[in-house]
Amino acid sequence: MIVGAECPKVSVVVPAYNIGPHLDRLVESLERQSLPPEEFEVIFVDDGSTDATPRRLDDLAATHPHFHVVHQENSGWPSRPRNVGAELARGEYVFFADDDDWFADEALERLHACAREYDADIVVGKMAGHRRSVPRELFRQNRPNATLANAPLIDSLTCHKLFRRAFLDKHGLRFPEGPPRRLEDHRMVVRAYLLSGRTCVLADYTCYHHQRRTDAGNVTATRLDPAEYYAGLREALDIVDAHVPPGALRDRLHRRWLRNEMVERLRGRRMTDAPQDWIEQVAGEIRQIVRDRFAPGVAAGLPPLQRAIASLAEQGRVADLRRLAEWEAGVRAHGSITRWAVAGSTLTITVHAELRAGDEPMRFGADGRDLPVFPVDGVEPPPGAAPAGRPKVDLVARNRETQEEIFLPVTVDTERLPEGDVLLIRHRAAGTVDFAALNGGRTRGTWQLKARVTGAGWTRDTRLPLLVHCAADGARPRVEDERTFWSRLRRAVARRLGRGPAVPAPVVVA
Structure with a gap:
């Protein structure tokens, strides 16, 4: 003792x-x-x-x-x-x-x-x-x-x-x-x-x-047994139900498990890379829980993508789930820096960003609901379903050494651009950040900038070609544009030598 x-x-x-x-x-x-x-x-x-x-x-x-x-x-x-x-x-x-x-x-x-x-x-x-x-x-x-x-x-x-x-x-x-x-x-x-x-x-x-x-x-990295896993999930739902009466809050709490522990296992590469018999077991467990435990408002409150997957699972349409997952595996965020400048310790940056399906911009219906055009039929939202939610973009700084992430202050303009009978949604984000004060002044290390695009059930990050090097906490940042000749040369030399940067990267102001 x-x-x-x-x-x-x-x-x-x-x-x-x-x-x-x-x-x-x-x-x-x-x-x-x-x-x-x-x-x-x-x-x-x-x-x-x-x-x-x-x-x-x-x-x-x-x-x-x-x-x-x-x-x-x-x-x-x-x-x-x-x-x-x-x-x-x-x-x-x-x-x-x-x-x-x-x-x-x-x-x-x-x-x-x-x-x-x-x-x-x-x-x-x-x-x-x-x-x-x-x-x-x-x-x-x-x-x-x-x-x-x-x-x-x-x-x-x-x-x-x-x-x-x-x-x-x-x-x-x-x-x-x-x-x-x-x-x-x-x-x-x-x-x-x-x-x-x-x-x-x-x-x-x-x-x-x-x-x-x-x-x-x-x-927890080993592949789960669907029956055991979802028995544990049912017990978590029991705890919620014992403390929270039926209504909007209970639906929102239930929705967390539907979204994270159920729908997430039937989407993108997570599904396409899994054995077919395992997917069928998971889909069967989900179908039963959706029918037995969830009020209509649970699935109705999901974003469009997750709502479509939940609907396909409830209908037992495993082949269509795989088709949707194969399409979704190609969904990514795309971002480009249109301007950046540094003055003292302050960086200003403007980024354009959007979601893409494969090599093309994501297409949305033109009816004002911001619903993506899915490659399967029969997944229209039911009456009373939650709207798609406001699409947005965040700028994020991620410390390469510690993996800490910091949201940067930004202002965002979102455009909806007609293209035939569909819409394209694009964002313009402008940010100004003082790297001497970022993260409470704990800025030492190299910070990779990313654009995080959210919409219709996706949150995707795209790496921006800008690195911010801080030699010490609160030190004046050295900004490296990876698109410049010197930055490309430095990386090529580092790769050839099999070690870190060999050619100093200059400060470049766009």
Whole structure:
């Protein structure tokens, strides 16, 4: 048993299994925390590892007084280790981390400070995704009193959050250990949101780096069993239904699972690359849930693309689902820089952007509803369906080293251009950003600019040929236009030598 006289501010609970060298980044990030070691503890729960992980953890505990290790028989899933760690935690707050992720240097200090300032039961810190998606809209701004009704909290259902330990204990909030194992964090987190007295979103500092390993070592990276997976989803729906009466809010919460865990598995390359028998199983499970569990307003509130896929699944039209997925695999964003300039630390930029299907601009119906022209019939929106939503474009700066993403301030003009009996939708975005103040002044590194185009159910990024290099935090940026001769030469030399940039890139002002 872990003992100690004082209650630490934060307990970090980490399930570990055969992690090998992938543990290094997490350990190094914990060693760099601005929160003093005596103010937090780390509880590693070794889930019956068969490699060198147990010895590595014991060695870490021997040299780090605030690191603790528990060894247990293999349970096969993170739920049991997380629950064991939560029972042993002494911290005022508990953070559940994965053994192959890592923290930003000030994460624990900032998360705890936010929790104390607002007396929060839960704090959701901004995440950066490495080869995996993380919520975007949720982290546009700090939210000191976020709820499922006033914020897109439902988009963040992984357990990588700060929870008040007394809150977890009061409500018996633990991870389900029996089958079904999939979506165990959804079931715990959505219940926590529904019971929380106050939930905060900390969006002005990237706290947690969430990755999908290239060796597919994450336990959730393996192909799911449709029956087990959707049994877990039904249990998540049960939790919502027990706390939220029928109506618009329940429909919106249900829609999150329809959109993310059901429709997303039947679209684009995710579907075309999957075995046919597996797709038929998934489509069958989705068809049954749509018919058994969802009110008409759930699917009706989806964007046009997702609504079309849900309709095809409900009708059992698997061949048409594949045809739509093959077409959608060619949908992408296209963006071009028409002007940019830098003065001191301030960059101004103008971008034109649009969605394209293959090599052609996306075509929309000319009836004013902004509905895309799909390659399958019979997917017209039902009466009362939500409108397509306002198409838009964002400019985003992504740090190449840390993968942090920052929305840049922009003004956008959207044009609808008739072309025969269809419309083309194009955007012009103009932004001005002070790179000395971007990301709270934490600007060191190379920032790749992107245009993010959203419309009709798609959100697609397109890389812009502009790099912003900051030698230090707050330093004057060096802007590189990758279309210039010197930039192309530098990249060619780097490729030939098999290393980084070999020819200095000049500052070019358009």
